[in-house]
Amino acid sequence: MTSGKVSLIGAGPGSIAYLTLKGQHLLSQAEVLIYDDLVDPQLLQLVPSNCVQLHVGKRGGSPSTPQDIINLLLVDFCSQGKQVVRLKGGDPFIFGRANPEIGALIAANCHYEVIPGISSALAAPLLAGIPLTDKDLSRCFVVLSAHDPDILDWDAIAKIDTIVILMGGRFLEDIIQNLQEKGRSPSTPIAIIRHCARPEQQVWIGTLGDIVDQITEESLSPTVMVIGDVVKLRNMTTSPSLPLSGKTVIVTRAAEQSSKFSDLLQEQGATVIEMPALEITPPSSWEGLDQAIATLKDFHWLILTSANGVHYFFERLANAGKDTRALAGVKIAVVGKKTAESLKQYGLLADYIPPDFVADSLIEHFPENLSGQKILFPRVETGGREVLVKDLSVVGAEVVEVAAYQSGCPKQINPQAWQVLQEGMADIVTFASSKTVQNFYHLVKVALTSKSKYTPQSLLENVCLASIGPQTSKTCYEAFGRVDVEAQEYTLEGLTAALIQWAKTQN
Known part of the structure; x- marks a missing residue:
């Protein structure tokens, strides 16, 4: 064991x-x-x-x-x-x-x-733009917990240049009184930082003499307090040149999938909330895919239109005791840059990728005559677009569709994303597929109670809706009546670039 x-x-x-x-x-x-x-x-x-x-x-x-x-x-x-x-x-x-x-x-x-x-003792001041040390204003700082202020040595604390206090929200007035009694001036600057490193982070700036009036009836948990002249140096922001700094982005994605897109956005300064809007699961039966894999030599082309399709196809290939050598003689077409990258993980390069990475241009630019060609198309079990299969059939191809995976909607909305939406803290919601739009709309609608003053459309009235491409945009229009940003290149990198351009227009 x-x-x-x-x-x-x-x-x-x-x-x-x-x-x-x-x-x-x-x-x-x-x-x-x-x-x-x-x-x-x-x-x-x-x-x-x-x-x-x-x-x-x-x-x-x-x-x-x-x-x-x-x-x-x-x-x-x-x-x-x-x-x-x-x-x-x-x-x-x-x-x-x-x-x-x-x-x-x-x-x-x-x-x-x-x-x-x-520790929030170090991160909260930094994320609020306040340095804890300065050659002129602060040669040292102290970190303390004030959940029991009566046991602290306020004589010693009051003499320290910069004081960082955790767990002191309920005792703010006691803290101020103790510091002033031990010699700190009422004009001493103080910053109170609530929910540091989160989209809902708030910062109050004042002095020992007036800060209490600013936060009347505010809940100060969890908070970090910074007391000292360094508070005057606030706004030394950590990343002022990054185009998405200060923007909170909700990224809709498949549950349990790592999000390269989140990394791209964070590199540009955004605060990212990942919200699962798809649940990817095996199909109801493997029979069709397994039978197709058993007769791979009969196919001329394999078409893969998603990273999920790639993953499940090769999982079943391995389950059948085969590897990529079973694809000898079968050409591979992929739709989407992410799909092509997923294929590379199995040591294979696509023989054909349509322009703009979209399925709509696959037939128009196909590199050979498809008449009489037998095509294997592993795809989502239900809810996928039928246009591609119809177009392939029109040009004379024999298309064998098999269920490779199923995509569904999560049972409830991510609590953190829902809080951010309700409190009006979201700046952008991104969609990389039509299904994420449909499921996001459904999750928001279910989360809104019958007594709510909002509809999904009005809740997002001041939120930028960003789409990866035309088909996703079409679904956005159907659900919300608008799209604010559409990628010119229909990739995650293209959507990031489009958001950067949008952010420049907001400043």
Whole structure:
């Protein structure tokens, strides 16, 4: 039996973008995930589908899982030989309560390791454009937790150039009073940063004398406070030249698929929320595809129109005990740059890719006469476009359609994406296929209650709707009555370029 291990991982300040590579690797191998509040919901999608997930978050003033229970869970699962990930916000060793958990693991002779994370104490000021040190204004800084302000040495704290306070939202007035009593001026600058590294991040700037008036009736959890003259240096933004800085983008995609598109957008400064709008599953029966694979030598062409089609075709090819050599004599046509890239992963290059990467131009530019040619077309089981098959048949080709996969709509909308939409924080929603448009519309419509003042169209009134190409745009018009951005090159790179051009017009 494999020995168990517990990995205590720092999830970072809020966004999945700030998770370490080692943390990501360990999450991908987790058999049990025990996670805190404030971790990005997208992190939960990094674990295997059969991973046991347990939420044990602790929030001030709310019911919480007792620490003793958390310790017992870690020891119990580890003793069963499981690979356990204990996912903590920020860094495990900065107010992360790692010590009692490590103590329990040591006492039970359990293997463990600790993976550092980026603490909000460091990230929140940076993401708000506030440096913690400066050669003139701040030679040092202190980080403290203020959930129990009465036990702190305010005499010593007040003398530090820059003060960073975590977990102090409920005690703001006590903090201000203590600092002023120990000599800090009412004119001392203060910044309060709520929900750092998230799309809903907010920053209030004031002084010890007036900040309370600014945040009356605001919930200050979770927040990071920065007190000191460095607050005057705010707006030293980390990436002012990136064209999508300050834009929150919802990327609709297939569940459990990594998103290269998200990486492209983040490289341009965007905050990305990935929203699964498709569930890709095996077809209801493999019979048709397996039979076609058994007679591959009878086909002249194999047409692949999606990365999913590529994946499932080669999965069944391997299941039949065959490899790419079985395709000797069969030419391959692919639609889409992503499909071509997926094919390359199997060591194959397409014999033909239509211009503009779209199916509509496949027949018009086909490199040879298709009359009498037998074509294998592995495709989505239901809901796919019929135009391609019809056009191939018109020119005399014999098309054998087989179900290679099925695509469906998730049962409910991603909670983080829904919150961003409801609170008006989304700037852009992107669509890379007609089905993502249809499913996104359905998910939003279902999420809106009968008493809601919104419709899917009005909820997105101030949101840019971005499409990868004409067919997707057509579906956008049908669902929402408009499209704001359409890629000139019908690829993810093309859509990124179109969004960059759109962003320039907004400034």
